[in-house]
Amino acid sequence: MKDVSVGICGLGTVGGGTFNVLGRNASIIAGRAGCRIRVGRVASRTPRSDMDLGAIPFTTDVFDVVNDPDIDIVVELVGGEGVAKDLVMAAIAQGKHVVTANKALIAVHGNEIFAAAAAKGVMVAFEAGVAGGIPVIKAIREGMAANRIDWMAGIINGTGNYILTEMRAGREFAEVLREAQALGYAEADPTFDVEGIDAAHKLTILASTGFGVPLKFEQAYTEGISAITPFDIAHAEQLGYRIKHLGVARRREDGIELRVHPTLVPQSHLIAQVDGVLNAVLVDGDAVGQTMYYGPGAGAEATASAVIADIVDVARSVVSGSGQTVPFLGFVDSALEDLPVLSMDDVQSAYYLRIQAFDRPGVLAKVASILSEHGINIESIMQKESELTDGRIPVIILTHTVQERQMNCAIDDLEALTDIDGRVVRIRAENFQ
Known part of the structure; x- marks a missing residue:
């Protein structure tokens, strides 16, 4: 059985969990990967006295891991966008595969990182960056490939x-x-x-x-x-x-x-x-x-579970020599590449509104009239005399679905009423249909 060498950068919560699970479940992981996954070098700003690294080389410089010719996969667990990006780009430049749990790095710099990785023919895996131990990226990218x-x-x-x-x-x-x-x-x-x-x-x-x-x-x-x-x-x-x-x-x-x-x-x-x-x-x-x-969306070994799942995927590719077999983000649809992200004005939702109204005759009628003028239908309304304080009473309204642009205009008009005290609280509602 072949060996694949992994360099772990960062021994914090997730890095420590990854190291421990790789050691504890080494035989199980090898059976599933079809190769032995060996930790070849570890880097951290400070050593951890509670961890026994044995004969594994330790360094305080993460770039020692990148520059080690024996390392096949660089595991970036340092976090942030500065050093982490430099580390990942350096690893890609040297033709090394990368596994990361860094959601900020991927969300902000992923387009650049994936382009560099594609040019070098290496993999960048990031399952642990989205929902900790929940394998949702694999489910979407592979399990739901037909959808x-x-x-x-x-x-x-x-x-x-x-x-x-x-x-x-x-x-x-x-x-x-x-x-x-x-x-x-x-x-x-x-x-x-x-x-x-x-x-x-x-x-x-x-x-x-x-x-x-x-x-x-x-x-x-x-x-x-x-x-x-x-x-x-x-x-x-x-x-x-x-x-x-x-x-x-x-x-x-x-x-x-x-x-x-x-x-x-x-x-x-x-x-x-x-x-x-x-x-x-x-x-x-x-x-x-x-x-x-x-x-669990976080935690040492829960997140390590997702990190190691990515390591296994990459290790299989290293052993087989097949390279990147699944597109980084599942697929790229050129027809959607320029599809814009919509303004919140264009989003449709039902709304919960909390209005602090003065206890005066006709206030509810004025509120209902403004909502009606903006094409907003009321599903339910709640007002309790027991909640009257200092001459003010909260009015709770649940609306039907409406475009946010309409709701914004209605809230501006409501807040302009002399019968309304302060800002209108708005919470959107979803029914997932």
């Missing part, structure tokens, strides 16, 4: 999902965020997680894989969860919905929707039941219908 994929939607950031789950008990966002940081679910600077940037990285990769279009992260719409309140969560529940922070990609004739935002999901839908730090991705194919992929 036209029309839309995808997912909980693809565990931190945000944990916060919204805990807020269902009436807890405030700031309190739960501090707890998530203490538990290690959120970074000291949680912006990427709670403002949707991390999810947008992953959604960009999913959309390109599913639709066959170039990566377009800079055009993705992102909206975070920091403005969501326990009040909104409780009232959404009363209306039969649960609030989830979703990434949604939808292919239309005139363009692609690429958006991350808080979303009302019917409580009866499977994705509404996904709680805590878990991830789930819905994919709609014209042949198979809706499928859902569920599991």
